[in-house]
Amino acid sequence: MKNKIEINNISYGYxxxxxxxxxxxxxINNEETTILTGKNGSGKTTLTKLIMGIIKPSYGEIKIFGQRTADMSLGSIGKIIGYVFQYPERQLFTSSVMEELTFPLIFKGLDKEETFVKAEEMIKIFDLKKVKDTYPFLLSYGEKRRLAIASVLMNEPKYIILDEPTASLDRERIDxxxxxxxKLKNKKIGMLIITHNKNFIIKHGDRVIKIEGGRAYE
Ligand SMILES: Nc1ncnc2c1ncn2[C@@H]1O[C@H](COP(=O)(O)OP(=O)(O)OP(=O)(O)O)[C@@H](O)[C@H]1O
Ligand SMILES: [Mg+2]
Known part of the structure; x- marks a missing residue:
């Protein structure tokens, strides 16, 4: 089905x-915000890594909007789904905040000037001006998180997975x-958000799924 992420009968163990x-x-339906909750260690991150093809199920299959992930490269999955890792430093790899935002797009051959304009917007939205030229590794946790989210949004993915996006952000930054x-939702971008933040769940959850004992409950 073209409008769903389908997880069919999968098994996985480390x-x-x-x-x-x-x-x-x-x-999971596109065009709505799905919240994933569940205790520490219940498998939330594992499930998102399976969707992204970072790890592969030992049995069963996963389809992203009609395509089997087993037939897709990590790169082609990443083009469709933007993934913000639970630990943002895992995805930061350049030598400055500005480069982190612009490098992937410029590398892909997109217009330099447009890319920089877009990056400046992200820097403004996510309040990263002060650290624009800083080595991402040296940022505070909250700054790293905001940078990781901004760099995923730079790619304009069709769907976004955010693993605990509010962790280490203060109330103002969460707002x-x-x-x-x-805004993304208004643009019909679907989202899967892993969070324990009750307020965030109430605000964003069209559908709330709890993972417990290897099962999903609604
Ligand atoms: N790389 C790994 N190697 C071995 N075991 C792992 C690995 N990653 C996770 N696990 C185990 O798999 C189970 C599910 O972990 P997972 O990280 O998916 O949970 P989670 O729901 O995201 O937890 P949290 O709320 O703490 O982020 C846990 O028992 C965990 O110890
Ligand atoms: Mg996790």
């Missing part, structure tokens, strides 16, 4: 003895993030 998921199925997410 080791043979203990499976995180066994015969697990879930369908800004909420506004950004509302």
């Amino acid at each position: 080791n043979r003895r203990r499976k995180v998921f066994e015969n697990f199925s879930l369908q 800004t993030l909420s506004e950004v997410l509302y």
Whole structure:
């Protein structure tokens, strides 16, 4: 189905003895915001990594908007779904905030001037002006998180997965993030958000799914 992420009967375990998921199925609709909750260690991050093709199910299949992830490269999955990691430093790899935002697009051959204008907008929205020329590794956790989100949005993905996006952000920054997410929703960008933040769940969750004991509950 073209408008769904389909997780069909998958099994996955980091080791043979203990499976995180066994015969697990879930369908996630595009054009709505799905919230994923559940206790620490319940498998939320694992599920998103399976969707992104970073890890592969030992059984079953995952389809992204009609395409089997088993037939797709990491790059082609990443073009469709923007993924903000739970630990943002995992995805920062350049030598300055500005470069982090602009390099991937310029590398792809997009117009330099337009890319810089877009990056300046992101810097403004996510309040990163002070650290524009700083090495991303040296940023505070909140700054890293905002940079990671901004750099994913630079790519204008069709769908976005955010793994605990409010972690280490203060109330004001969470409100800004909420506004950004509302704007994306108005543009019909679907989202899967892992969060424990009750306020955020109430504000954004069209659908709330809890992962527990390898099962999904609504
Ligand atoms: N790389 C790994 N190697 C081995 N076990 C792992 C690995 N990553 C996660 N696990 C285990 O898999 C299970 C699910 O972990 P996962 O990170 O998906 O949980 P989570 O719901 O995202 O937790 P949290 O709320 O703490 O982020 C846990 O038991 C965890 O210990
Ligand atoms: Mg996690």
